[in-house]
Amino acid sequence: MKVLLVGGGGREHSLGWKIAQSPLLTQLYLAPGNPGLNRLGEPTGVSADDIDAIVMTARRHGVDLVVVGPEATLAAGLADRLAQASIPCFGPSAGAAALESSKSYMKEIATAVGAPTAAYARFTEAAAARNYLRTQKAPFVVKADGLAAGKGVFIAETLTEADAAVDDLLGGALGAAGREIVIEEFLDGEEASFFVIADGKTSVPLIAVQDHKRAFDGDKGPNTGGMGAYSPAPVFTDAIHDQTMKKIIEPVIAEMARRGRPFKGVLFAGLMICEDGPKLIEFNVRFGDPECQVMMRLMQSDILPVLHAAATGALKPGELEWSRDACALIVMAANGYPGAYAKGSTIAGIERAEACDGVVVFHAGTKMRDGALIADGGRVLNITARGHTIRDAVERAYRGVGEIDWSDGFYRRDIAWRALKAFL
Ligand code: AMP
Ligand code: GLY
Numbered sequence: 083m084k085v086l087l088v089g090g091g092g093r094e095h096s097l098g099w100k101i102a103q104s105p106l107l108t109q110l111y112l113a114p115g116n117p118g119l120n121r122l123g124e125p126t127g128v129s130a131d132d133i134d135a136i137v138m139t140a141r142r143h144g145v146d147l148v149v150v151g152p153e154a155t156l157a158a159g160l161a162d163r164l165a166q167a168s169i170p171c172f173g174p175s176a177g178a179a180a181l182e183s184s185k186s187y188m189k190e191i192a193t194a195v196g197a198p199t200a201a202y203a204r205f206t207e208a209a210a211a212r213n214y215l216r217t218q219k220a221p222f223v224v225k226a227d228g229l230a231a232g233k234g235v236f237i238a239e240t241l242t243e244a245d246a247a248v249d250d251l252l253g254g255a256l257g258a259a260g261r262e263i264v265i266e267e268f269l270d271g272e273e274a275s276f277f278v279i280a281d282g283k284t285s286v287p288l289i290a291v292q293d294h295k296r297a298f299d300g301d302k303g304p305n306t307g308g309m310g311a312y313s314p315a316p317v318f319t320d321a322i323h324d325q326t327m328k329k330i331i332e333p334v335i336a337e338m339a340r341r342g343r344p345f346k347g348v349l350f351a352g353l354m355i356c357e358d359g360p361k362l363i364e365f366n367v368r369f370g371d372p373e374c375q376v377m378m379r380l381m382q383s384d385i386l387p388v389l390h391a392a393a394t395g396a397l398k399p400g401e402l403e404w405s406r407d408a409c410a411l412i413v414m415a416a417n418g419y420p421g422a423y424a425k426g427s428t429i430a431g432i433e434r435a436e437a438c439d440g441v442v443v444f445h446a447g448t449k450m451r452d453g454a455l456i457a458d459g460g461r462v463l464n465i466t467a468r469g470h471t472i473r474d475a476v477e478r479a480y481r482g483v484g485e486i487d488w489s490d491g492f493y494r495r496d497i498a499w500r501a502l503k504a505f506l
Contacts, residue, residue, distance in 0.1 A: 083104075083106045083107055083108060083146045083147060083386060083390065084108055084109045084110075084111070084143060084144060084145040084146050084147075085101055085107060085109070085110050085111070085145060085146065085147050085148075085149060085386070086111040086112075086113060086126075086136070086139060086140050086143070086145045086147070086148045086149070087101065087110060087111070087112055087113070087115075087119075087123065087148075087149050087151070088113045088130050088136060088148060088149065088150045088151055088152070088155060088160070089113075089130045089150070089151025089152050090112075090114045090115055090116045090119065090130060091116070091151065091152075091371055091446050091447070091459075091461075092371055092372055092374075092375055092413075092444045092445065092446035092461065092463075092464040093151050093368075093369050093370070093371035093372070093374040093375065094115075094116070094119060094151040095116060095118045095119045095375075095444040095445050095446070095464075096374055096375040096377075096378040096379070096444050096464075096466075097149060097151060097369070097374065097378060097385075098110060098112070098115075098119045098122045098123060099119075099122060099378060099442070099444070100378040100381065100385045101149070101385060101386055101389075102122040102123070103384075104384045104385065104386035104387075105384070106384070106386045106387065107386060109123070109124065109143070110122060110123030110124065111123060111124050111126050111139065111143055111145060112124060112125045112126060113126050113128040113129065113130060113132075113135075113136055113139060114126070114127065114128060114129050114130060116445045116446075116448060116449075117445055117448050117449065117450050117455060118443070118444060118445030118448070119445065126139050130151070130152055130155060131152075131154060131155050131158070133155060133158060133159065133160050133163055136148070136155070136160060136164075137160075137163050137164060137167055137169070140164065140167070140169050141167060141169070145169065146170065146390070147170050147171075147172060147386075147389060147390050147393055148160075148164055148169060148170070148171045148172065148173075148393075149172045149173070149389055150171065150172060150173035150347070150368070151368060151369065151371075152368060153179065153182055153183070153229065153366060153367055153368045154229065156173045156174055156175075156176065156179040156347075156367055156368065157176055157179045157180075157182070157183040157229060157367075158176065159175075159176040160173065161173045161174055161175045161176070161179075161346070161347075162175050162176055162177075170390065170393035170394050171346075171393055172346070172347055172348075172389045172390075172392055172393045173346070173347040173367070173368070174345050174346050174347045174367050175343065175346075177342075177343040178338055178343045178344065178345045178346070178347075178367065179367045180343070181334075181338070181345070181349070181365040181367055182229070182364070182365055182366045182367040182368070183228060183229050183367075184227055184228065185225055185226075185227050185228075185264045185364070186204045186227050186262060186264055188362075188364065188365050189202050189204075189264065191334055191337055191338065192330075192334070192362055194337055195333035195334060195336075195337045196329075196333070197329055197330045197333060197334060197362055198329060198330070198359060198360065198361045198362065199361055199362040199363075200223070200266040200267040200268070200269050200361065200363070201266065201267040202264050202265065202266035202267070203264070203265055203266075204227070204262060204263065204264050204265075205248075205252075205262070205263050205264075205265065206252070206261065206262050206263075207252070208248050208249055208252045208253075211224075211248045211252070211263060211265060212245055212248060214265055215241060215244050215245065215248070215265060216241070218265070218267075219268075220238070220239055220240065220241075220244075220268075221237050221238060221239050221268045222236075222237070222238045222241070222243075222244035222247075222265065222268070223235070223236070223237055223238075223265065223266045223267070223268050224236045224238060224244055224247040224248055224251065224263060224264075224265055225263060225264045225265075225266065226251050226256050226259045226260040226262075226263060227259065227260070227261070227262035227263060227264060228256075228258060228259030228260070228261070228262075229259055230256050230259040230260070233256065233305075234251070234256055234259055234260065235305070236251075237268070248263065248265075251263050269354040269356060269361050269363065270354075270356065271354040271355045271356040271357070271361070272292075272317045272354070272355050272500065273292065273295075273352065273353065273354055273355070273363070274290045274291070274292050274315045274317055274318045274353050274355055274360075275290065275291050275292070275293060275350060275351070275352055275353070275370050275373045276288075276289075276290045276318065276323075276326055276350075276351045276353055276360075277289070277290075277291075277348055277349070277350050277351070277369065277370070277373070277377065278327075278331050278335075278348070278349050278351075279347070279348050279349075279388055279389075279392050279397065280335050280345050280346060280347065280348075280349055280392060280397070281346055281391060281392045281393075281394070281395045281396065281397035282335075282339060282344030282345060282346050282395055283335065283336075283339055283344065283395070284397040284398070284399050285327075285331055285332065285335050285349070285397075286388065286397060286398075286399065286400060286401070286402060287323070287327060287331075287401065288348075288377055288381075288402065289313055289314070289377060289380065289404060290313065290314070290315040290318035290323070291311050291312065291313040291315060291370065291373040291376050291377060292311065292312055292313070292315040292317070292498075292500070292501070293308040293309075293310065293311040293370065293372060293373055294308065294309045294310045294311070294494060294497060295307075295308060295309070296309070297309060297415075297419070297420060297494075298494065299494050299495055299496045300496065304420050304421070305420070306415070306419065306420045306460075306461075307371060307372075307420075307460075307461060308370070308371060308372050308373070308413065308461075309413045309415065309493070309494045309497070310372070310410070310411055310412050310413055310493075310494055310497035310498070311370075311372045311373050311375070311376045311410075311411045311497075312376065312408065312409065312410045312411065312472055312475065312476070312497065312498040312501060313373075313376045313377070313380060313408065313409055314408060314472070315501070316500075316501050317355045317500075318355065322355055322359070322360050325359050325360055326351065326353065326360045329359075329360075330351060330353075330360065330362050331349065331351065334349075334365075335349070345367075346392055346393060346395070347367060347368070347392065347393075348367075348368060348369050348392075349365060349366075349367065350365065350366035350367070350368060350369065350370050350373075351364075351365060352364040352365070352366065371446075371461075372411050372413060372446075372461075372464050375411050375444050375464050375466055376409045376410075376411050376466065379405075379409045379442060379466050379468055380404050380405045380407065380409050380468070381402060381403075381404060381405075382402075382403035382404055382405055383402040383403045388402065405468065407468040407469060407470060407475070408468070408469055408470070408471055408472040408474065408475040409466060409467065409468050409469075409475050410466070410467055410469075410472065410475040410476040410478075410479045410497055410498055411464050411465065411466045411467075411479065411497070412464070412465045412479045412480065412482075412483050412493050412494070412497050413446070413461050413463070413464055413493060413494075414461075414462050414463040414464075414465065414483065414486060414488065414491045414492075414493045415460055415461050415462060415491060415492060415493065416447070416457055416459070416460055416461075416462055416490055416491055417490055417491065417492055419460035419461065420460060423460055424457075424490060425456070425457055425458050425459070426451070426456050426457065426458075427456060427457050427488065427489060427490035428454050428455065428456055428457075428488070429448065429455045429456065429457060429462070429463070429486065429487070429488040430455070430486075430487040430488070431485045431486045431487040431488075432455070432463075432486065434485040435465060435482040435483070435485040435486055436482070437485075438467070438478060438481045438482045438485065439467075439478055439481075440467040440468040440469055440474075440475070440478045441465065441466065441467045441478060441479065441481070441482035442466050442467075443463055443464065443465055443466070443482065443486075444463070444464040444466065445462075445463060445464075446459060446461045446462055446463060446464055447459015447460060447461055447462045448462060448463070457488065457490060457491065462488070462491060463486065463488075463491075465479050465482040465483050465486070466479060467479035467481075467482055472498050472501045472502060473502060475498075476497060476498050476502070479497070480495075
């Protein structure tokens with residue numbers, strides 16, 4: 083099978099790493115790839131957001147499957163274009179990607195099927211939004227409706243802060259993404275990310291992963307794309323798994339099919355595990371980054387037939403096989419991230435890190451310059467490790483981090499603290 087993989091971050095490196103282990107793979111093409119991925123396949127020079135070039139490249143190489151990492155190209159209609167060209171695509175149509183690209187669409191679907199989610203109201207006028215806030219209790223949750231790369235959510239302790247978020251968003255701070263806003267009930271609990279692969283009608287569960295969204299130790303500092311992750315997630319018990327499938331995933335997949343927007347690809351449910359069960363915070367229509375990296379390290383089944391079956395509507399119900407090990411991932415990020423940061427400092431020691439027991443390193447924001455590996459993004463490296471327990475996995479991952487020689491980066495030193503505390 084010839085596969086074209088779209089994207090060039092840590093998520094895509096781990097997907098490529100797993101796909102490359104499939105005996106069914108004959109050639110892996112990359113759009114655009116990264117220095118880690120490029121050793122596993124053939125870079126095409128095509129960027130992840132160039133829909134025309136992706137379709138042309140897929141056609142030229144006669145690929146059997148396009149696997150899409152990032153959401154922006156899906157929301158812009160990559161899967162629809164590939165469908166017109168009769169090229170199987172792992173990733174939803176723009177219509178189905180609205181589950182992520184429009185918070186109010188996600189809420190409409192969740193409400194239609196009675197899936198547990200925070201109570202909400204939507205607004206385009208600041209005055210109406212402010213009035214509504216005054217009927218609610220703190221903390222206030224104010225969100226941009228559209229895709230805002232993690233910058234569209236404000237959790238405000240006071241009405242003054244909440245009003246400011248409303249004014250900023252509706253005043254155009256995030257452009258079109260904030261033209262409409264959603265104000266919702268604050269959910270109290272522990273978060274987990276849960277994933278299923280779907281082919282439009284059937285869904286197959288993956289596993290739950292917990293990540294750390296804040297930049298600094300103790301879950302302090304600004305929100306990021308994720309600073310570390312681990313699985314298993316102790317908070318995601320079998321009972322929570324069953325409730326999530328029955329009350330959220332299965333009804334939503336059925337409702338999307340009923341509305342003529344069948345969901346194909348990976349559905350990522352951001353959940354709050356509350357005292358009375360799982361509640362849906364958000365959907366994403368792609369693998370999580372860095373959650374994907376953890377899942378790829380623990381998946382025993384061959385992923386390629388599953389991705390192809392999902393893309394072609396041939397998914398069989400059932401479970402995939404997973405290692406009984408735990409996996410931990412530490413993100414090494416550029417100083418300053420998620421704010422402004424410098425690029426271009428050299429990185430060494432990846433081979434030494436990978437010589438540590440259980441360690442695999444995925445590149446997230448790196449680049450080759452004059453034969454040397456340099457930092458080229460906010461999140462730069464993902465150090466993953468497997469171990470028999472979460473504690474083992476975490477210790478091994480930090481041993482790997484210790485081998486990396488990079489002066490311009492930082493990382494959190496408390497990845498998986500909740501899980502480690504739960505086992506004390
Ligand atoms: P989102 O982009 O919708 O996932 O929101 C980003 C983060 O904000 C989530 O991962 C949560 O930590 C937090 N968050 C979003 N909505 C709520 C809510 N209703 N209650 C509590 N926390 C929330
Ligand atoms: N790590 C969270 C995300 O991928 O959105």
